[in-house]
Amino acid sequence: MKKTLLLITTTILAVACTQSRVEKLVRQMTVDEKIGQLTMFTSDWSVTGPSMRPGFEKDIREGRCGNLLNAYTASYNRKLQEIAVNETRLGIPLLFGYDVIHGFRTIFPINLGMAASWDTELIQETARVAAVEASAAGIHWTFSPMCDVSVEPRWGRVSEGSGEDPFLGSRIAEAMTRGYQGDDLADPATIAACVKHFAAYGAPQAGREYNTVDMSERWLREFYMPPYEAAVKAGARTVMASFNELDGVPATASHHLLTEILRDEWGFDGLVVSDYTGIMEMTFHGTARDTCQAGVQALEAGLDMDMMSAAFYNYLKGSIERGEIKMKTVDEAVRRILRVKEELGLFDDPYRYCDEQREASQTMTPEHLATALKMAEESAVLLKNEGVLPIKKGTKVAVIGTLADDPNQYLGSWRAAGDGSYPQSILYAIMDYNGEKNVVYAKGCRQFGEDRSGFAEALRAARSAEMVVMVIGEDYSWSGEAASRSNIDVPGVQTELLEKIAALGKPVAVVLLSGRPLALERESKAAGAILEAWYPGTMGGKAVTNLLFGEANPQGRLPVTFPLCLGQVPVYHYMKNTGRPYLHPGFKYESHYLDIPNEPLYAFGEGLSYTSFEYGEVSLSADSFGAKGSITASIEVRNTGDRAGVETVQMYIHDRLASVTRPVRQLKGFEQISLQAGEARTVSFTIDPETISFWRRDMTYGPEAGEFDLYIGHASNDTKAASFSYED
Numbered sequence: 124m125k126k127t128l129l130l131i132t133t134t135i136l137a138v139a140c141t142q143s144r145v146e147k148l149v150r151q152m153t154v155d156e157k158i159g160q161l162t163m164f165t166s167d168w169s170v171t172g173p174s175m176r177p178g179f180e181k182d183i184r185e186g187r188c189g190n191l192l193n194a195y196t197a198s199y200n201r202k203l204q205e206i207a208v209n210e211t212r213l214g215i216p217l218l219f220g221y222d223v224i225h226g227f228r229t230i231f232p233i234n235l236g237m238a239a240s241w242d243t244e245l246i247q248e249t250a251r252v253a254a255v256e257a258s259a260a261g262i263h264w265t266f267s268p269m270c271d272v273s274v275e276p277r278w279g280r281v282s283e284g285s286g287e288d289p290f291l292g293s294r295i296a297e298a299m300t301r302g303y304q305g306d307d308l309a310d311p312a313t314i315a316a317c318v319k320h321f322a323a324y325g326a327p328q329a330g331r332e333y334n335t336v337d338m339s340e341r342w343l344r345e346f347y348m349p350p351y352e353a354a355v356k357a358g359a360r361t362v363m364a365s366f367n368e369l370d371g372v373p374a375t376a377s378h379h380l381l382t383e384i385l386r387d388e389w390g391f392d393g394l395v396v397s398d399y400t401g402i403m404e405m406t407f408h409g410t411a412r413d414t415c416q417a418g419v420q421a422l423e424a425g426l427d428m429d430m431m432s433a434a435f436y437n438y439l440k441g442s443i444e445r446g447e448i449k450m451k452t453v454d455e456a457v458r459r460i461l462r463v464k465e466e467l468g469l470f471d472d473p474y475r476y477c478d479e480q481r482e483a484s485q486t487m488t489p490e491h492l493a494t495a496l497k498m499a500e501e502s503a504v505l506l507k508n509e510g511v512l513p514i515k516k517g518t519k520v521a522v523i524g525t526l527a528d529d530p531n532q533y534l535g536s537w538r539a540a541g542d543g544s545y546p547q548s549i550l551y552a553i554m555d556y557n558g559e560k561n562v563v564y565a566k567g568c569r570q571f572g573e574d575r576s577g578f579a580e581a582l583r584a585a586r587s588a589e590m591v592v593m594v595i596g597e598d599y600s601w602s603g604e605a606a607s608r609s610n611i612d613v614p615g616v617q618t619e620l621l622e623k624i625a626a627l628g629k630p631v632a633v634v635l636l637s638g639r640p641l642a643l644e645r646e647s648k649a650a651g652a653i654l655e656a657w658y659p660g661t662m663g664g665k666a667v668t669n670l671l672f673g674e675a676n677p678q679g680r681l682p683v684t685f686p687l688c689l690g691q692v693p694v695y696h697y698m699k700n701t702g703r704p705y706l707h708p709g710f711k712y713e714s715h716y717l718d719i720p721n722e723p724l725y726a727f728g729e730g731l732s733y734t735s736f737e738y739g740e741v742s743l744s745a746d747s748f749g750a751k752g753s754i755t756a757s758i759e760v761r762n763t764g765d766r767a768g769v770e771t772v773q774m775y776i777h778d779r780l781a782s783v784t785r786p787v788r789q790l791k792g793f794e795q796i797s798l799q800a801g802e803a804r805t806v807s808f809t810i811d812p813e814t815i816s817f818w819r820r821d822m823t824y825g826p827e828a829g830e831f832d833l834y835i836g837h838a839s840n841d842t843k844a845a846s847f848s849y850e851d
Contacts, residue, residue, distance in 0.1 A: 250302025277330025536603025602638025
């Protein structure tokens with residue numbers, strides 16, 4: 124009890140000290156200095172290293188720029204911090220931000236790939252590693268986690284998020300936030316997390332980057348908001364407004380999003396930053412006549428910091444003088460920014476993140492690389508396997524495809540300070556493991572274009588080998604920001620070559636590199652095995668090799684649906700029934716296609732292993748429960764194969780009758796278990812009122828009495844069923 128009281132007292136004193144220092148600074152600051160705290164400009168990175176744009180150092184000296192992005196290395200950031208601390212009137216330290224998305228120097232698989240691991244503890248550890256490396260290089264703040272739910276594979280930034288599901292996305296958002304920020308943000312090995320892109324950025328019309336988003340408040344609340352809220356409730360200290368409009372208002376100036384929901388409902392008291400030039404872009408949306416008016420609208424809506432529009436820098440002082448914005452609104456934004464700087468410990472030691480010795484000793488360590496290898500192995504999803512994998516060591520293998528020997532590709536988009544020359548390629552990793560004499564390589568064709576000149580060499584290589592590993596997919600630049608695609612087929616002539624090689628009758632395994640779900644109908648027919656490796660990061664070459672040869676057992680599960688073809692998009696596991704569901708094959712007047720099935724090629728949650736798992740029947744502790752109760756659902760899972768493996772047991776719910784229509788299945792729980800060959804284990808889930816709550820017809824949140832279907836199993840389309848009821 125005494126320890127608890129001491130902790131509470133210490134916390135209260137720390138908060139009071141922070142408020143006192145922040146308030147004192149706010150009272151001392153001139154209008155120009157306040158505007159400087161609301162302004163973020165960028166550093167650049169040239170061939171010779173980091174550099175500042177002309178005039179920016181002068182702005183720092185004059186207190187007119189209090190925050191920087193894209194500046195890193197301990198020595199460079201220290202020099203800039205010295206200007207702010209020693210050469211400005213008040214000595215307020217700079218806040219340095221950077222896009223540390225899936226690693227800093229040690230690069231992990233792209234975020235969609237990490238989500239495929241369903242391993243939230245390991246995902247948290249990757250964020251921890253990223254924070255250690257980035258903070259040592261002078262960085263205080265990362266623009267991550269990206270919490271955008273997306274069912275749109277054409278959208279390039281689907282690669283940067285956690286897929287289609289709000290429940291899985293929420294657990295990953297919490298994990299990444301905790302990984303970045305740790306238990307104490309003042310610890311110099313932590314960095315502040317930024318929840319982005321708020322909100323619904325992952326639902327652009329036609330899958331086109333930056334495009335309009337339009338959805339009901341109900342759909343927004345239930346399927347798009349949960350991961351943002353989860354990250355905020357996990358303690359994220361910053362939020363980034365999204366580029367898109369929502370309900371006719373650019374998110375950058377949405378009072379509904381930034382104040383009513385974020386601050387008033389969720390209690391967020393950190394800072395909100397625009398996305399890059401987001402304020403200026405409101406003039407193109409057509410809701411502000413110029414950047415000056417856009418800045419006023421954004422500030423009044425609840426935004427605090429302008430990234431790169433120079434809207435506050437150029438125009439806010441005039442807006443204040445004309446009475447277009449109240450000084451107390453400006454002051455509150457300044458307080459939020461200063462509080463984050465205080466929480467990071469920058470006022471106590473502005474150079475605590477500029478440690479060249481730590482930068483050298485804690486970057487790409489053996490431990491960090493081991494985490495990257497484990498993450499890459501767990502992220503890969505074995506989509507198909509007809510006895511082709513694993514490969515027996517010593518088998519003569521033909522490795523085909525330029526992506527097999529292009530390790531720069533493996534880092535994917537948003538690679539931070541990753542070194543594309545560091546990773547070992549899949550080709551050379553296979554050679555190291557299997558012996559050079561047992562590997563023959565042919566480029567075949569590139570990952571784009573129509574060049575077939577390498578087909579003949581590839582076919583010769585395939586004929587000379589016992590089996591073929593073909594590495595195909597997208598160029599890494601085809602995913603990420605501003606990388607939308609009008610179709611989601613495997614690009615170029617790669618599939619054509621695959622089909623020619625498959626026609627030789629040799630076993631063929633495809634390793635797929637992609638930043639999005641692809642339409643794989645042709646590839647699935649041609650190949651005996653398909654391993655989706657995403658962009659696997661710094662240790663990707665070795666990870667893929669370990670998986671191909673069985674040194675690691677695939678355990679990834681899809682965090683997003685792979686459609687049969689683009690015509691099914693959007694297709695996802697929590698779709699709803701229509702008034703005419705497709706129940707009678709051959710009957711015309713039901714919801715279906717004439718030329719393809721409704722079902723996707725690979726469903727959410729799917730993924731194979733080199734062992735097999737058998738599920739028993741679902742048992743319930745009771746058939747019903749009430750408002751203050753709960754029930755437990757249990758199922759036995761047995762490893763029926765001949766080697767150890769990891770199974771991700773998934774639980775889904777369907778509300779049979781409600782005041783508003785409900786999805787056919789909603790993920791409401793999952794647990795990963797490791798089983799030895801022959802071992803069985805009982806997995807249990809607790810179902811309580813929160814499990815079955817939703818946004819009801821009157822837009823209140825909570826459960827409704829009724830009957831529910833419960834599904835537990837291997838994937839969204841492979842489950843055992845039971846039912847229960849809830850009574851108010």
